[in-house]
Amino acid sequence: METYSLLHLLIILYSYTMVFNFNHGFAAKSCEFPAVFNFGDSNSDTGGLAAAFFPPNSPYGETFFHTPAGRYCDGRLIIDFIAGSLGLEYLSPYLESVGSNFTYGADFATAASTITPQARGLTQGGFSPFYLQVQYSQFQQLKSRSQKFRNLGNIYAEVLPKNEVISQALYTFGQNDLGAGFFGNLSIEEVNATIPDIINQFSIDFKSVYDEGARSFWIHNTGPIGCLPYVLANFSVKPSEYDSAGCAIPYNTVAEYFNQKLKDLVIQLRKELTSATIIYVDVYSVKYNLISQASKYGFEQPHVACCGYGLNKYNYNGTAVCGGTININGTQILVGACENPSVRVNWDGVHYTEAANKWIFDKIINGNFSDPPVPLRMACNQFA
Template structure:
């Protein structure tokens, strides 16, 4: 894992080009030239990026898409894009303030100051892939060479050097080198081994990267090969319509080797920067859980025929005249048997990664999010420790409204940090203890359901706060080893550290039928809890962290689990008193730290007040029930039996979004979204102070500068 100082993440590419590139030449019509601030985008590869070059070569309709129903959602007439509408690079261009990048072989296009699209549907890195029917990658590189000569002739060397150096070069290539043999019913790579064949493909890609580098290009955006083995076309041609295991193995090897080769190039070639987008994970996630991404079908094409509409017949001009077209294109991940629809392409452009995906080789204009605390923020760390179901939420009906399968979040869907990440333009923050997660450049979630600031709180069943801090220590060492001190210092300094902790230090005592603070006074016990929190804040500050987000404790005394355990089902007054004291002391301590610690900034969200409002007047906030859990048993659904975790039966409400509480201790996704919005922007009543999280994420600099920005 590593980063480049100036490179941009793939999906942030368009959004951050103004930062990433300097002034580029804009070729005007006529004889007068002038410089404008923009960046060029040159596009290479295959049908994922081809905007219509194959319309202008001698090929067959197998390699064209310039007929109905292609383009049906956006372009009339069809342009040659292999989709119902726009492709990934079209959205990237839009976000960068660029026009649609012109198709190079279209004779009507003569101005390429904003870039050029050389991609050809069916092209591979190997010349042999679909030879004679497509524009292979080396020929695309030759076209770029011709265009460079044109620039030098018309603009001069200095302006051309600037244009080429500042430009971004986007690639999607390699998939056809593996798909082409399958289409010809050949062994995928006979007579080569998997490794030898992949090495040839990666070698040819590397040759093109170096060719562009030699011309002055420095910034590369590369898509991984998607999960070809399970494309509708591949499955339709197999007995039982199963995925092709050999193809799965070789594409995985390709993506792994691509990553390693890019890392080598970054070390070997001065100034080489890249952004590799994990398209494989993004597509796989949508195929497995289409509803999570707004689709209804993730394995069947909208347009085609046969099983899964996987026969490549869309448009009726490819040998099979009859084809089916779905009623609503947006319901389908795939438009035809190979290619995504416009909605999916926009998502790939908007969201560069899903939970646990990799996006390497970039140091981006983003702020990382590191998450500490308890079940309010835990995204599933307790799945990976030796604990009991009481401290887990990785079984039905947890996640029922959003995640399938459940992730370990203590809710029916997303929780506060998920929405905060979304608002900040980040992916879902990876769960630190999940062994599948290895990339933490956008942050890490260390939170553990049931954790407190004391090691003694729920000891042996959770990851306490100081251990979570140790995990950050370990991650910092990893960053320094892979990124170097300078980049790590920047990452830690810019990051936001989100906390929810303390409630279990009071809560667990009640669960154990003990006096909440015995043998301490309320004041002493709260002082110890807040003191331990302060210790962690100071340690993060020592590492360079400056921006803390934390919520007040909610009104735990009236939680369903507390009320259900009391003789008259009333609120627990002592808990109410002590949590109020905690919140006051926490606020005072944060104010002190702001004065004592250089650059210390914080966002304190008044969760207590906002929870009380919704419990007392649920209808005001779009809810119907504010005191009873949707999932559980007993009075108020307050017995912690959701999912049968206590070995007992449980009730599940009909409409989760009507409820403030999902289970006896945690809120529904609807409520967490409301809290996150207030946390992010402060709301009309400024329930988040002295800064809202939006200010912490977007502001860089001194507290005074941030305060001015927030005003």
């Protein structure tokens, strides 16, 4: 048997690494993303819906910003931690007309946004009009108009992205269509039936962003919605349909089906868009691990909303939402937060606390839950 010196083995390993990186478009060294452009829903909305319609009230933002900051959380979101880890400022919402700086990218996400357009708008108790195709159009406008106004100099050159940033930036994606289906009174079977169309529309919009010059993508799958207080409190589930973690199996099964179709699409997109680096991030597994083993990680009551007023064990009531007011025996009472959000997983029945977001971010940044297993810092495209 042929033997190798340690140096020889290291050279072979390095060569395989270089070949792997080249064939898959990954950087062979740490990336320097100059900007992040984010598309999605409330899980990554840094103030878009607040700017367009109405801002969340206190106690939203109390943990980090100490005031409502347009985020549906007590503090920072995963997208905030992503930007911070790259040495960038927190993303300005594209819809924010005052004080925005798009030098480091932009956030097109708005709470209640979906991939596919919804029949019910916000005023009908429905969803955001800024669905993914609209978010893409906003990105397209920002790209084209930025160069026109940068040429004017002055403040425009200081707050708008340079043209080369488009190909060098990181592009992140999330989605909310399953929740839209369930709150549209669709059955589990009906929601399942919509998934192929959702995935197809995502593919169309994704390719549109690629055609504008985007090359480095970081795509989060959907989380375990069957573990969220708003689902557990609103939808009937048979006792036999709860898993050992207390989550509703039928709803998580829908999320898992969606995630498999999304992963299949990512694999197909890699074949079609050979100049792109596309990372699929399994946040479902990370979130489920946190919820199912909350006490192990220093958290408690993972199925109970920290901020809410619900006459049920989940502390969630859709008519008494976080930051709103309710009438108790003739007295208006603010729906406030729990005493210590830092040990809670769920903030308002739908969204995670800053502490949970930070925990999730710490798990995904190193690539252990990514396909391929590439750390965030190595996820840039070497051809950009």
